């Protein structure tokens with residue numbers, strides 16, 4: 001899978017090369033002049049889009065017609081540029097025709113025009129390019145992004161620990177979990193977020209704080225397979241684990257279905273849209289307030305609720321009364337928690353007398 005991805009990304013990189021070329025066209029094959037030199041082209045046209053960047057040295061004498069650094073579309077850092085060393089400068093050789101055209105060549109060790117466009121070092125620019133997977137940075141910056149050739153390592157500028165600091169790229173606005181309220185696209189307005197319910201899910205409210213791994217493969221390290229620069233650039237994968245591992249995601253509709261966590265507690269039977277309002281106590285299973293909902297609950301819920309019992313009478317570890325979740329860690333945690341007061345339930349059979357009715361052996 002990653003092999004296939006690599007092929008696609010390489011194509012993407014070749015295509016993206018034109019971006020740095022300034023005019024976006026592809027083939028600027030430099031013309032050969034009658035002196036037998038490569039013509040660097042129009043001053044505004046750096047013509048490097050089609051040049052193999054592993055061989056960045058300009059052709060001999062390019063400096064003669066070199067538009068000069070003023071035309072350089074790139075930006076500040078040019079780690080590959082060595083100072084001109086006069087001692088290696090051949091000066092004016094006796095035989096200019098043989099191998100050296102004879103003009104001092106200040107560009108000989110210059111890597112040429114920068115690959116990236118001006119302003120690229122701005123985090124909002126190159127950071128966004130990484131996040132939407134505009135091109136595979138590893139092609140030039142090395143497989144571990146530690147730098148290669150003229151392309152600097154990402155660590156050269158970033159704050160230490162950035163690779164394991166999840167909020168370096170994700171979230172950090174609503175909480176420190178890293179769950180986006182900030183999209184890969186940079187959007188932060190709730191109406192624009194791809195999945196506005198992140199904060200609700202990773203917070204301990206009426207349910208435990210769910211980890212990213214309930215709904216994604218959670219990377220431990222930046223370059224773990226499937227995390228950044230994968231074969232779905234700019235799009236995250238939703239893969240449910242643990243509590244709702246049977247759930248399915250319809251990304252186009254913005255909807256989750258066959259989900260245990262939005263179901264009635266009897267199976268993988270819940271569904272909800274990303275922008276639906278947060279469900280209330282009767283939104284997933286029956287509630288004390290709505291008598292018509294009792295019949296959908298298992299066993300003798302209807303009978304007991306009709307006799308005036310509150311949810312908390314039998315689920316006291318989880319709720320108080322019938323509307324207050326007192327221990328979110330036990331609610332929608334994948335297990336039905338019962339705390340039957342002074343009685344026990346064995347094999348769906350209740351033994352005890354909790355509300356003045358003695359019904360040992362009655363089935364639930």
Ligand code: HEC
Nearest residue numbers: 074075076077114115116121126129130136137140150151
């Ligand atoms: C085709 C090769 C190539 C690719 C792909 C590439 N880079 Fe670069 N990058 C370079 C080179 C070469 C430099 C050195 C300066 C220059 O030429 O712009 C550089 C420099 C940089 C700099 C420093 C810029 C400055 O002005 O100091 C940043 C930041 C950067 N790259 C980020 C990225 C990110 C992020 C990606 C992926 C989204 C990426 N690069 C993809 C070749 C590449």
Ligand code: HEC
Nearest residue numbers: 121123126127130137141152153154156157158159168169
């Ligand atoms: C010339 C310096 C420089 C280089 C080289 C560089 N960055 Fe950055 N980048 C920054 C700065 C500055 C920030 C702001 C955060 C910080 O100070 O650590 C940043 C932030 C980012 C962000 C977060 C942006 C956001 O707002 O969410 C991403 C993503 C990023 N860089 C990717 C890369 C990648 C990938 C590379 C290597 C291919 C790279 N950068 C190389 C300077 C650089």
Ligand code: HEC
Nearest residue numbers: 177178179183184185194195201210211212214215236251
């Ligand atoms: C309850 C499930 C759930 C949990 C928990 C969750 N996510 Fe997500 N996440 C989603 C869904 C659904 C999407 C939208 C996917 C789509 O349709 O493209 C998403 C999208 C994303 C995206 C891409 C956003 C974009 O711009 O498109 C990132 C990044 C992400 N999640 C990171 C996290 C991180 C980090 C955590 C943990 C701190 C986390 N998620 C926890 C369900 C979840």
Ligand code: HEC
Nearest residue numbers: 131166168169212216220226227228232233234235236237
């Ligand atoms: C340098 C930026 C960066 C850092 C740091 C980073 N992520 Fe991500 N993360 C991304 C990008 C980009 C995506 C979307 C990947 C895609 O295109 O599928 C993503 C996606 C995710 C997703 C959604 C599932 C997926 O792979 O698409 C989760 C979960 C996630 N990251 C968790 C983390 C965690 C946990 C950390 C800290 C260990 C972390 N990220 C650090 C950039 C980053």
Ligand code: HEC
Nearest residue numbers: 262265279281284311315322323331332333334335336337
């Ligand atoms: C998003 C769906 C959803 C909502 C909203 C919801 N529940 Fe639940 N509830 C469940 C599921 C699923 C279970 C199954 C047991 C489990 O996994 O904890 C459950 C179980 C229960 C139980 C049985 C005890 C247990 O095991 O947790 C009680 C009592 C309960 N819910 C009360 C409430 C109350 C009170 C509210 C409103 C404050 C509420 N529920 C809102 C999904 C929901």
Ligand code: HEC
Nearest residue numbers: 264265266285286287288297298304309310311313314336
């Ligand atoms: C008389 C005790 C009793 C009362 C009152 C009660 N429950 Fe239950 N509940 C149980 C028992 C026992 C189970 C376990 C049934 C099983 O495992 O077959 C259960 C199971 C559940 C489940 C799991 C799904 C299901 O239908 O079995 C949910 C959800 C639930 N209760 C919610 C509630 C809510 C909400 C209330 C209040 C409106 C409530 N219960 C009131 C005894 C009670």
